[in-house]
Amino acid sequence: MSVAPSVTPKTGDDGVVLSLAGAWIVxxxxxxxxxxxxxxxxxxxxxxxxxxxxxxERMDTAGAWVIDRARAELAxxxxxxxxxxxxxxxxxxxxxxxxxxxxxxxxxRTSPLLTLVAAVGETVYTAGLDLIDIIDYLxxxxxxxxxxxxxxxxxxxxxxxxxxxxxxLRSVPIIALINFLVGAIVTQQGIFQLAxxxxxxxxxxxxxxxxxxxxxxxxxxxxxxxRTGSAITAEIGSMNMRxxxxxxxxxxLDPLEVLIMPRLVALAIxxxxxxxxxxxxxxxxxxxxxWVYAGMAPEVFISRLQSAIATETFLVxxxxxxxxxxxxxxxxxxxxxxxxxxxxxxxRCVTASVVKSIFMVIVMDGVFAMFFTAVDY
Amino acid sequence: MGRxxxxxxxxxxxxxxxxxxxxxxxxxxxxxxxxxxxxxxxGAGKSVLTRTILGLLHKxxxxxxxxxxxxxxxxxxxxxxxxxxxxxxxxxxxxxxSLTVRQNIQxxxxxxLNLSKSMLDGLAAQKLALVGLPQDAAxxxxxxxxxxxxxxxxLARALALDPExxxxxxxTSGLDPISAGDFDDLIGTLQKTLGLTVFMVTHDLDSLxxxxxxxxxxxxxxxxxxxxxxxxxxxxxxxxxxxxxxKRGVVRAGTAAxxxxxxxxxxxxxxxxxxGGGR
Numbered sequence: 001m002s003v004a005p006s007v008t009p010k011t012g013d014d015g016v017v018l019s020l021a022g023a024w025i026v027x028x029x030x031x032x033x034x035x036x037x038x039x040x041x042x043x044x045x046x047x048x049x050x051x052x053x054x055x056x057e058r059m060d061t062a063g064a065w066v067i068d069r070a071r072a073e074l075a076x077x078x079x080x081x082x083x084x085x086x087x088x089x090x091x092x093x094x095x096x097x098x099x100x101x102x103x104x105x106x107x108x109r110t111s112p113l114l115t116l117v118a119a120v121g122e123t124v125y126t127a128g129l130d131l132i133d134i135i136d137y138l139x140x141x142x143x144x145x146x147x148x149x150x151x152x153x154x155x156x157x158x159x160x161x162x163x164x165x166x167x168x169l170r171s172v173p174i175i176a177l178i179n180f181l182v183g184a185i186v187t188q189q190g191i192f193q194l195a196x197x198x199x200x201x202x203x204x205x206x207x208x209x210x211x212x213x214x215x216x217x218x219x220x221x222x223x224x225x226x227r228t229g230s231a232i233t234a235e236i237g238s239m240n241m242r243x244x245x246x247x248x249x250x251x252x253l254d255p256l257e258v259l260i261m262p263r264l265v266a267l268a269i270x271x272x273x274x275x276x277x278x279x280x281x282x283x284x285x286x287x288x289x290x291w292v293y294a295g296m297a298p299e300v301f302i303s304r305l306q307s308a309i310a311t312e313t314f315l316v317x318x319x320x321x322x323x324x325x326x327x328x329x330x331x332x333x334x335x336x337x338x339x340x341x342x343x344x345x346x347x348r349c350v351t352a353s354v355v356k357s358i359f360m361v362i363v364m365d366g367v368f369a370m371f372f373t374a375v376d377y
Numbered sequence: 378m379g380r381x382x383x384x385x386x387x388x389x390x391x392x393x394x395x396x397x398x399x400x401x402x403x404x405x406x407x408x409x410x411x412x413x414x415x416x417x418x419x420g421a422g423k424s425v426l427t428r429t430i431l432g433l434l435h436k437x438x439x440x441x442x443x444x445x446x447x448x449x450x451x452x453x454x455x456x457x458x459x460x461x462x463x464x465x466x467x468x469x470x471x472x473x474x475s476l477t478v479r480q481n482i483q484x485x486x487x488x489x490l491n492l493s494k495s496m497l498d499g500l501a502a503q504k505l506a507l508v509g510l511p512q513d514a515a516x517x518x519x520x521x522x523x524x525x526x527x528x529x530x531x532l533a534r535a536l537a538l539d540p541e542x543x544x545x546x547x548x549t550s551g552l553d554p555i556s557a558g559d560f561d562d563l564i565g566t567l568q569k570t571l572g573l574t575v576f577m578v579t580h581d582l583d584s585l586x587x588x589x590x591x592x593x594x595x596x597x598x599x600x601x602x603x604x605x606x607x608x609x610x611x612x613x614x615x616x617x618x619x620x621x622x623x624k625r626g627v628v629r630a631g632t633a634a635x636x637x638x639x640x641x642x643x644x645x646x647x648x649x650x651x652x653g654g655g656r
Binding site: 066090096097100 | 496499538567
C-alpha cells in the first residue's frame with residue numbers, strides 16, 4: 001500500500017511553502033480530498049504560496065486535478081500560488097489533466113403540482129397516440145394481408161412454422177397445467193358451495209360452461225400475453241436497438257412483412273389450438289376433482305357434462321381465440337417498434353406490452369360476453 | 378528489457394469453441410509501462426485473447442497471471458482490487474445505455490471509492506476534457522452519441538480509476554484521422570506521465586508506428602512474432618510482410634524509422650516548456 005497524501009505548510013519570508021508528500025492517487029479516496037482541502041486552508045490569507053511537489057511519490061490524473069483545483073481556488077482568493085520541483089511527468093500531468101472551471105449545471109425549477117399535471121396530461125396524450133398507433137398498424141397489416149393473400153408463396157411459411165413451434169408446442173405443458181388446476185379449483189369450490197343447496201352435482205355444469213366459454217381462452221390468452229407477447233416485444237425491440245430493422249428497410253424489405261406478419265399468423269394459429277388444449281385440461285381437472293373429492297364416477301361426470309354443454313359453448317371460447325391472438329401480437333410488435341437505444345427503454349416497452357395485452361384481453365373478453373349474450377349464442 | 382516487471386504473464390494458453398482451437402499454447406508477457414500493439418488477421422482471435430485475459434472467457438489450459446496473481450485462484454477481495462487496477466475499452470464501447478455519459482464515467486469511481494459529489498463531477502468533467510469531448514456531452518445518453526464519441530466516453534470510463542493497465546480493443550477504428558491521432562497522443566501522454574501499461578488490439582498502422590513500444594503478431598493460435606516495430610518490418614514472414622508492406626502499409630513504412638525519434642523530441646520539448654513556464 002502506498003503512503004497517504006499529506007501537506008506540510010511552512011511560513012517563510014515571502015509567503016507560505018506547502019510541501020506535498022505521499023501518493024496523490026485516486027485510490028486514496030477521501031484522504032485525497034481532505035489533503036487538498038488542507039492545502040487551500042493552509043495558504044489562505046498568505047500573499048504568495050509555493051506548492052512544492054518534490055516529495056510526491058506518485059500522482060495520477062485525479063491527484064493532479066485536486067492539486068490544480070486547490071491552486072485555482074487560491075488564485076481566486078487572491079493568493080498567487082506556483083508549483084515548484086515538479087518532476088517532468090507530473091508537470092505534464094498538471095497541464096494536461098489540470099483543473100478547468102465547470103459551468104454549474106442549469107437548475108430548472110418547476111413546481112411539483114405542475115409536474116404532476118404535466119405528467120398526467122402526457123400520459124393521456126400518449127395513450128391516445130398509442131391507440132392511433134395500434135389502429136395504424138392494424139390498417140397496415142390488413143392492407144398487407146390483402147396484398148399477400150393472392151401470393152401464398154410470399155408468406156414466409158418457414159418463419160411461421162418456426163414461431164408456431166415456439167409459441168404453441170413449447171407452451172402446451174404450462175397451459176395444460178394451469179388450466180388443469182383452474183378446472184380443479186372451480187369444481188372443488190362449486191361442489192363445496194353448491195352443497196349448501198344440495199346442488200353439488202351442478203358443479204359439472206359450472207366447470208363445463210365457465211371453463212369452455214370463458215376461463216380456457218382467458219387463461220390461455222393471459223399466459224400467452226405474458227410468455228409470447230413479452231418475447232415478441234423483446235425480439236423486435238432489440239433488433240430495433242441494433243439497427244437490424246433499419247437494415248431490413250434499406251434492403252427494401254418491409255419489417256412488417258418479414259418480422260411481424262409471420263409472428264401474427266403463428267399466434268393466430270397457435271392460440272385456438274392452445275385454447276382447445278386448455279379446455280380439455282380444464283375439463284380433466286373438473287373430472288378428477290369430482291371423482292376424488294365428491295366421489296362422482298367419471299361416466300356420471302361425462303354424461304352430466306353432455307347434458308350441460310352444447311357445441312356452441314365450446315365454440316364461443318374458440319371463436320374468441322384468434323381475436324385475442326391478433327390483439328396480443330399487435331400490441332407486442334408496436335411496443336417492440338417503440339424501443340429506443342437504452343436497455344431501460346427495452347424493459348419499459350416489454351412491461352408495457354404485457355400489461356396492455358393482458359388488460360386488452362380482459363376488456364375484449366367482456367365485449368365478447370356482451371356480444372354473445374346479445375346475439376343469444 | 379529482461380529485468381522489467383511483468384504485469385501480465387500468459388503461459389500455454391488454450392482456448393477453443395467446440396472443435397475449433399483458437400488459442401493453442403499461446404505465451405505472452407506484458408511489461409509494466411509499455412504499449413503493446415496486438416495485430417493479427419480478422420478472426421485470428423485477438424478479441425478472444427483479450428477477453429480470456431480479462432476473465433470473460435473460459436480457457437481450456439494454461440495460466441494467466443495479472444499483477445502476479447493467478448486469475449484462476451483469486452479471492453473475491455483480490456478480484457475487486459484487480460478490477461480497480463485495470464480499465465477496458467470494449468470494441469463497441471459497452472457503455473451502460475440507461476446511464477448518462479457522466480454517470481457512466483462515475484460508475485467505477487462511485488462503486489470502488491468514497492468520493493464527494495463535487496469531486497465525482499469534477500473528475501468526470503476532467504476525464505471528458507482529457508478524451509477531447511465537450512462538457513455538454515456529459516448529460517447525453519449513449520444512444521445519442523456518435524461512434525467516435527462512444528469510443529471516447531468508453532476510454533474516459535476506462536481511465537476513471539487511473540488504472541495501471543488499459544486494454545484497448547480497436548480504439549481508433551471508426552475515428553477520423555485527426556481524432557485517431559489525438560487518441561494516440563493521449564495514450565502516449567498517459568503512458569509517459571502515469572506509467573500506464575497499454576494492451577492495444579489495433580489495425581491502425583499509424584497507431585502502431587506512433588505509440589507502440591512492441592508489436593505482437595497473432596497467428597495460428599500463438600504469438601508468431603513480437604518485438605519493436607522496426608524489427609517486425611524486417612521480418613521475412615509472408616503474413617507480416619504483407620501486413621506492413623502491403624498496399625496500405627508501404628506508404629507509412631518509409632516514414633516509420635524517424636517517427637518515434639521525432640515524437641520523443643516533441644515530448645521533451647513539451648516537458649521543458651511546462652517546467653520553464655512554471656504556471
